[in-house]
């Protein structure tokens with residue numbers, strides 16, 4: 001029996017190196033509520049990512065919910081259907097109606113040209129996703145937002161460490177939200193962070209993630225419990241020591257696939273982003289009509305060889321029951337996203353993926 005290949009494997013530092021962190025927690029008995037590891041991780045991440053302020057949180061989904069609250073977003077938010085459900089679920093949890101617009105064929109990110117037509121008197125914000133870590137058209141989005149007085153929130157769950165024109169892509173938008181979930185490039189098992197433009201915004205978000213408490217007896221908002229524990233923060237500090245190696249290993253896998261798949265009829269690798277330093281968080285291929293099988297048949301062929309690939313993002317968010325009756329969810333208005341959902345397959349990519357396994361994966365495609 002050949003060992004299965006997973007689509008992703010969480011990166012874990014050597015267990016022994018975690019012991020001293022745990023001993024410190026056991027000694028000081030500070031388990032959560034913005035303890036020393038939490039504070040250290042916020043500082044270390046700001047340094048590593050090249051941002052000025054960020055607020056750690058329990059996960060990216062609660063981070064998005066808090067980000068919408070912090071900016072007072074109501075009414076309608078223009079967003080992409082080509083993402084993980086948390087993007088629009090976070091809006092629903094705030095009583096906001098998502099309005100889906102189509103994506104660009106080359107980046108699979110929200111198409112700024114489609115945003116304008118979707119603006120109504122109820123529109124208050126744009127929530128865009130740096131899909132697969134590839135930067136959105138940040139300038140065009142900023143321009144539209146300023147013309148129409150809209151806020152911009154980036155779901156940057158995929159965009160850890162991504163640079164755009166030499167600076168962190170996380171500096172764009174009013175707020176940007178990272179995910180540190182187990183499946184992401186940098187993980188704290190569960191976790192996330194909200195990147196803030198200034199100290200005042202961060203402070204407000206720190207209140208919101210702690211029930212709205214400012215001090216023992218003062219509650220300034222109907223906040224939530226969105227705090228990151230000390231164990232998760234400690235893990236983050238240890239992971240940070242290895243994240244450079246992890247990104248370098250991912251880059252090698254990305255390069256191998258691009259070379260090995262070059263000239264394969266019917267298979268297109270999603271283009272590398274222009275003017276950006278990516279993080280190689282995913283490896284999406286587009287299975288064209290000139291490939292001998294459908295995308296789903298290829299997916300099944302991989303499965304038959306114990307190789308897990310992912311139709312990420314299929315189905316589109318807009319096709320789930322809680323969204324599909326919305327007028328903006330009509331697939332006729334979302335032709336690019338609909339086509340992408342039916343042609344994308346994400347190949348396995350993670351630091352420990354061996355060259356033999358990479359070859360095994362490419363062989364499945366070449367055999368067809």
Ligand SMILES: *Cc1c(COP(=O)(O)O)cnc(C)c1O
Nearest residue numbers: 059060061084086157179180181
């Ligand atoms: C993973 C992911 C999320 C949710 O992140 P959690 O930390 O698991 O809550 C949100 N948006 C996108 C695009 C994601 O990929």
